[in-house]
Amino acid sequence: MKEWISKIGKKGKVTNNDKLEATTSQDTTGQFTDNFILNLEMVKQEIGHNWDVHFREFNLGRTGIRSIIIFVDGLSDKDLIDKHIMPSLMVDFSAEYKQDLPYLKGGISKEFIKNEVLSISEVEEVRSIKEFTSKVLTGSTALIMDGSLNALILGTTKLKTRTIEEPVSEALVRGPRVGFTESLSDNTSFLRGSGEIENLSLVKFQVGKRSKKDLVVAYIKDIVDPELVQEVENRIKKIDMDSVPESGYVEQLIEDNYLSPFPQVQNTERPDRVIAALMEGRVAILLDGTPFALIAPVTLSMMLQSPEDYYERWIPGTFIRMLRYLAAILALFTPSLYIAFISFHSGMIPTKLAISIIGTRSGVPFPALIEALFMEISIEILREAGLRLPKPIGPAMGIVGGLIIGEAAVQAGIVSPVLVIVVALTAISSFSIPQYSAGFTIRILRFPAMLCAATFGLYGVILFFLFMASHLVKLKSFGVPFLSPAVPYRLSEWKDLMVRMPLMMMKRRPKMMHTKNPIRKG
Amino acid sequence: MILSPKDKITTPQAAVIVINFILGTGLLTLPRSSTEKVHTPDVWISVILGGAIAIIAGVIMVKLSQQFPEKTFYQYINDIVGKWVGRLLSLVVICYFLTTSGFQLRAMAEVIKYLLLEGTPTWAIIMIFMWVSLYLIIGGINPIARLFEIILPLTVILFLVVTFMSIKIFEIDNLRPVLGEGIIPVLKGVKTTALAFSGPEIMLLLLPFMNQPKKAVKALIVGVSIPLIFYVITVVMVIGALSVDGVVMRTWPTLDLIRSFEISGLIFERFESLLLVVWIMQIFATFTITYYAAALGLAQLSKKSIHPFMFGLLPILYIIAMIPRNINDLFKQGDFVGNMALFLFGLLPLLLLIISRIKGGKYETNT
């Protein structure tokens, strides 16, 4: 009994507050009033025309107080509504409430409903119709009662999630087989769930002016540089878009230099990669509705690293990593060097090789540039086609296409066999880069490299390299130089650059991140 | 120009800038130009002595600059010798940087035309080179320093690989006797070799950019020593393989060294392409830093933004590069630049240092 009284007291306070709010913001339209009919009208006007929005009117308990719940079919968990919300409002309610009939006169207390009736975890009050509709349309159930100023929003969102699968774009031999899914809460739970991370902060933002989406910025509070978090948050707040369907939008809207061919934010499907990045003092951005998380800031070396480097022992780890660097260089420069040497500097290839190249090329009617462009472009088309085709025929198509085009082109005398080797080598090398988008960059860049080579030979290739290097040294990702820690020289961090030294030697976090806590624990 | 605090460079970066500035045309021509003067196999001693002189001159320059750690040469020279003389000297220094960069540009174009791109017009070769350089220097000193840091390891690795391959035709007898004709011929070559080390003068401008100006001397000594090692290796290998008499005959002796052997079995068999890669990158570095130094000078003289000067200098550099009519004129231009450097950076800093020391007390109370 005593409890009850105290609650009433509280209730009085709350209603007072309600009144206060109501009076102060009376003039603003789009807010709920205490007139049930009016409220209903307003809601119906706003979203009533949608066929999937369901209105269910009923009386609270047996009190005769009109109330209504509104939910979207398919988005809300009907099971929850039927089993927990409706019964407690209509059936259980009455039994308890009847006893204190006298109190009923002044209308019902939403505190009471919240505290005693609804056996559901997420309950929230909203006043503005805008907020109300956005909640309802994302799957919550709204409860409007006669005489109450606010609508109650009940968390009944039930997302259609798929099962957790292995990440498609970043396959590993060794490592967790877990990939992010489209559900934000699943994704954050991966981060939380994989071992208890101290001070993991997940800060929520909303992006998109029209279609609002949740976006979570994740970082570890006592490691990350607060300035970095500030910068990331500022850039996210500046996003001005109707809708943000995928994290690629976010990436492009927050990156430093939109003219650069290099991705300045890393995307990944792997929770383990995100956690590793967080541990280095980076910031991760997760967006609802996409399995791709973003990591920032990013450096060039990260593009060529794979979590597997760390899961394997350090000797194979180092070997694989060096191999990848080699592959990147090959993918970028082999076709252009081929052109340079074939069309310009035949004096710089070994004599016997020169003779065999002359022999195989003697029937080819095109200069090396056209020949190389022809093959490189057709292999790109093949790659693209293989990607778009239904899964069962994709790989087959790739193999058949590659074989046929390569073999037939040589047979027809359009290209020389040496070039086929060069193109194949380039293609394989570019696919060995663990980041899909980084591989893309390299595949694109080799075309200007080829043009440079066709104009200026080796000199052109060198200048292209210098131009690219000039661009890279100017590029920054969230204030971190893109090429660090390679340059400026940070010898202590080179043990995790081209090579991967034993884990016990990597006791410090990267200095470029200006972490608060530079030493890795343990 | 106001320096933002982030536009600072570290001590190793300062050293790297000096290294990349020094290594340039000299890498290909030093063996000939010095052997011409010395005419004994002791050229390498001249090179070491030349390096030592460069270090001494460099230390004087650093000491001078350290009196005004917040200012570049263009700014503090006014404090020492007065506004008008100071401006004049600054202009001369700017001219020096411009001529050096024009010289490097043309030397590069000549070698490229001779070895790689016979028939390509010089303007095309020079133009694309200048554009890439312009793109880099727009970013300021920090990207320059970082690019140099990329170039340096490539240079070291490729250069060492290539030169040590030539061990196949190396004959120690070509380097003997040591000091067979006494020290006199060695001294004759010192001027030439010391000029090959022109580059420490960048310290006059670099100091205010450094985050630890006190370590400038260290940076300078490292910055000169590494090219010293490079030059000694080059001279030793070239003379060892081609002999003193053979070196004098060749226009670009280091290139001929690499072209004088083939190693079958290794993928390349011929390695001059690697040397050219190294060399073009080094010329690029030298060109870029002198270009930047000249633009910085003009900007600080006129107290305006640096960017218009960067663009404005492009055609001027092109004209300077095209002045020499043939390759002999080019080498004459090189000698002229060298003599200019001798005066500007050998004698002048010492003089200025003495003057500023005499006036010394005044600045300290003022600042």
Added chain:
Amino acid sequence: MKQTHSKIRPLFISLSVFLFLSLTGCWSSHEIEEQSLGIGLAFDKGKQSSIEKKLNEQGGGYSKRNLITATYQFITPLVASSTTKQAGPQQKSYVNVSESGDSFHQMVREISLRSEQPVTAHHMKVVVISESLAKSYKLEQLLDQNFRESEVRPSCLVLISKGRASKTLETKKAGEIPAFRLAGIVENAYRSTRILPPMSHIKVESKIKSGSSFLLQNVLSANGQVKFAGAAVIDGKTHKMTGFLNEEELEGVTWITGKGKGGVVKSFYKETGQLIVYEIETMKSRIIPRVKGNNISFDVNIESVGRLSENWVLSGNTFKNEFLKKAEKSSEKEVKRLVRNVLEKMQKEYKVDVAGFGNRLRIENPKVWKKVKKDWDQTFSETPINYNVKLTINDYGTSGGSKK
């Protein structure tokens, strides 16, 4: 951020426009298959080939003196494709073209009038000069064009042929490329002391410049076959060829210089007159100049370690050291003979120093060398030379013991 972007954009645009425009230039691009690879070159006294004569009869030719005939060996794309594509080469895998004239460069350019694929010299492997030409022209004049131009690599070898040089660039074996054959034989120095260390253009040039006499490998040809036989002596003053060293004399020079990498010494066992062959594993020679006042003399210490590789001495027991000692002695005697032989020839007949005595003097006694440098070959022919030979047999293969 935005500010820099606005500056980068025009740069980007101008660069790409420039790139595309310049693509239309492609000034220096010559596709590899549009060229013939020149791989060998032979210089002879002027003698027009029959084709040239016929062409001249029809009105070809330009103002020139037919002093020199240059024979170019090259691989045309056609030849190259036939050798690489089919299972085995059916016909000749090279093309030889001769041109007569007086300027080497003009002659090369004449070839462009006769073939659609101009010859490039980037891959030139050997230059063979005929004896008659080397005797009448200075070497530096003959090779000047090669030294000067950027195409011929300084690593290209120089050989002398006693007969017609163009014959050394011919072969009858299908699939064989004569220029490669010549360049390949030079690599065999580890198997014979009769092969000189390779003399490339750059070495020839520095020898010419230094004014010292030197040797060039001589090559003979007969019926499409070649043989390295002895060496031509090039005089340091005239830069012309003055004479020949035969194969044994060349061997002697190799022993004096100590630059041999391998080879055999055949000698006869003193007691029975039967054959003993010593195979060289290492060879070392030290030339020590001795200067007393104005008198210069040289000591030559030759040391070698090797194995007994062939033994016809039936009584010889290789397990016994006495026999090995005797075998060593007999080989030493043979080496001494070779050395004496060649010294005689150098000092008495040709009066030139081709074994590097002068070089040693320069290194050990630079002051004396300065004085005698000018007339060194003359001085050398009068200097006494002492020599010591010490051979050591440390191995006799898998078969040993007495054969009785």
